[in-house]
């Protein structure tokens with residue numbers, strides 16, 4: 001068990017738990033939650049890579065499984081009554097084990113953040129927040145989410161103590177750095193030519209991208225419960241991997257697949273955000289997305305520099321990009337004559353419209 005998990009167990013026992021089961025879910029999280037979300041291009045409202053939202057269903061699953069193993073009738077969580085996470089935990093538990101009842105004391109007692117902190121202090125429950133810098137932080141392999149405190153004013157620039165994984169641009173290296181990510185069937189498998197499993201690869205990318213200040217996201221988002229909230233995210237690995245994956249899909253997906261998949265991405269991200277991970281609808285979309293990945297094999301080179309991450313090159317043996325078709329050089333394989341014929345047919349409906357209806361409209365406007 002790594003240090004953090006041992007600490008979690010120690011704290012649970014210290015505050016009076018009769019037993020504490022601690023599970024390292026990183027591998028499962030990376031394989032079964034992060035990977036499908038990466039392949040789906042799941043970015044809520046176009047920017048949030050959903051780290052917290054993806055973590056909740058796995059936590060709920062482990063919680064429900066453990067409760068059932070122990071013959072418990074109840075599970076509990078510490079979410080407030082205002083956020084998305086209560087929705088995700090409650091709905092996930094309901095989808096997996098509807099017989100379990102959920103206790104949510106912070107929600108049920110209507111506790112404010114100050115009251116939570118006081119409650120913990122009065123009872124000797126160790127927490128690492130003070131009322132003066134009361135950020136609420138959630139982190140997992142895929143990203144860090146930070147809210148509350150001064151961040152509640154969307155006009156306030158995030159103070160630098162908000163960040164833990166990414167360097168300030170001013171302190172990032174002056175020289176750019178390149179990273180090459182290899183993909184096989186939509187799965188990232190290597191960094192700079194070295195193979196790595198998902199967990200190791202994510203840590204590696206995070207280290208490079210974080211050093212260059214890549215992956216800070218400041219988002220005013222729409223919560224499931226109807227509130228707009230301001231959240232800061234640090235997601236260096238997710239930022240780089242989403243960009244690289246998308247760029248490889250640009251080479252390898254057909255136009256139809258690329259367009260349709262972009263619509264599915266919005267639906268998929270909403271389902272994850274809204275707590276519907278364990279829904280048949282999400283599973284059906286996941287099956288479609290998994291199928292689209294069969295040709296997404298190749299390499300993408302990205303350039304990290306002073307907070308930015310840009311694609312610097314992509315290649316694939318299965319690329320649908322044909323240089324001999326695309327080139328403006330003298331020697332090419334595209335048939336210009338075919339283009340003329342195509343355009344005649346393509347524009348035919350508009351030519352008919354112009355000669356009948358557009359002409360009537362023009363006459364009317366001149367006559368008046």
Ligand code: ARG
Nearest residue numbers: 052053084136138145146147
């Ligand atoms: N807004 C994010 C979401 O709903 C993160 C929520 C938890 N954030 C936090 N700082 N505790 O997924």
